Amino acid sequence: MPHEETDRLPIRIGISSCLVGQRVRFDANHKQDNYILGTLGEFFEFVPVCPEVAIGMGVPRPTIRLLGAPEAPRAVGVKDASLDVTDKLVRYGRRQARELTDLTGYIFKSKSPSCGMERVKLYTDKGGVSSQGVGLYAREFMAAHPLLPCEEEGRLGDPMLRDNWLERVFAWRRWQELNRQRLTVRALIDFHTRHKLALMAHGPKYYKELGQLVADAGKGPLRPLADAYIGKFMGALQVRATAKRHTNVLHHLMGYLKRQLDSDDKQELLELIEAYRLGRVPRIVPITLLNHHFRRFPNDYIANQSYLHMCPEELKLRSYY
Structure with missing residues (x-):
């Protein structure tokens, strides 16, 4: 007979809060994904996280971007570079990685300076831009859990x-x-x-x-x-x-x-x-x-x-x- 799962707990998946319809984006909107919420949500228990709200940036809030070298970028305000939330995002990512140890997977919001897994816009001090950035929260979480199956919502469309x-x-x-x-x-x-x-x-x-x-x-x-x-x-x-x-x-x-x-x-x-x-x-x-x-x-x-x-x-x- 096929192997049977016994005494199973819910399959808990970490997820960027905006993807499940929470209005936590900088403009007080959301990015609800119907496949994630309607199909995956039938089988998985989502654990929503918005690191930018969690560190106290509020809703609505100033937009941020990644600035600097790929190996050590900073998360600063788009309009006001004196707004620097780098250390707060890094600390929060490390804290969540210590606390959320029972996750079976994670779905991150693409292109986000806090949650993007890869190909996030990265700006240089001289005005250049590349796609070498990784969201600071996502980077810390994935570094602490390198085997955890992680993906972005956009790539799940493939x-x-x-x-x-x-x-x-x-x-x-x-x-x-x-x-x-x-x-x-x-x-x-x-x-x-x-x-x-x-x-x-x-x-x-x-x-x-x-x-x-x-x-x-x-x-x-x-x-x-x-x-x-x-x-x-x-x-x-x-x-x-x-x-x-x-x-x-x-x-x-x-x-x-x-x-x-x-x-x-x-x-x-x-x-x-x-x-x-x-x-x-x-x-x-x-x-x-x-x-x-x-x-x-x-x-x-x-x-x-x-x-x-x-x-x-x-x-x-x-x-x-």
């Missing part, structure tokens, strides 16, 4: 980027559950085994490297090995899975059915996998047929693979691109 973020969110959720219950050598091995096919879709080298790490479990202290493992694991999931790699995984899955399927069933499955490779159907089409065949011909290893078997929330949200 189906592939959205699917990648969701995959990382639910994988991180499973890791949180593992640690909440009890980290053991067996639990670590089971976690790795469950994600083998998912890792193959992101790159065979990650599958091999992480397998070698797990092979050393039990030979020394577990926590340092587990920390190294999850760091490499989350890094692997950030590498975009390609249609070519997904196709290889689908063929790999088909190999577990080679003795059970007749020639017509094999041909049908091969045609659907090829249709996916060519972009004619989404990946859920061959996956649905594979799941049908594995229900007819159960396989304990396949039944526990996250690649095929997901919790209801993930199954509902993932796009299978």
Whole structure:
């Protein structure tokens, strides 16, 4: 049977307050995102944060921008450069990072000098401008939680980027559950085994490297090995899975059915996998047929693979691109 989640807590996602409709922007408006609020909000518990309001700038408030070098910019007023909230934003980011330790993901407001993850406008003292900036609050939070699945609302409009973020969110959720219950050598091995096919879709080298790490479990202290493992694991999931790699995984899955399927069933499955490779159907089409065949011909290893078997929330949200 597929792996079951037990005793599950809400999936808490940090988010810029304006994205859930709170009127906290500089002009007392919001940037409500209907996909985030209407679709993701059905499954996630949002934790809204507006760092600029939190540090006392008020609503409405003067606008700020990033000024200086990419490695050490300052957040200053657009009209009044004597307004400098750099230190307040940095301190608040560090404080929130210490307090919000149970998040499973974060959605930041793009282009914001406080919350933007990347490509924020950065001005120089001489009047030049680049897109090398990172919002000061976001920078501190992400530095404290480098493995946390983070994304911006604008990028979630891209189906592939959205699917990648969701995959990382639910994988991180499973890791949180593992640690909440009890980290053991067996639990670590089971976690790795469950994600083998998912890792193959992101790159065979990650599958091999992480397998070698797990092979050393039990030979020394577990926590340092587990920390190294999850760091490499989350890094692997950030590498975009390609249609070519997904196709290889689908063929790999088909190999577990080679003795059970007749020639017509094999041909049908091969045609659907090829249709996916060519972009004619989404990946859920061959996956649905594979799941049908594995229900007819159960396989304990396949039944526990996250690649095929997901919790209801993930199954509902993932796009299978």
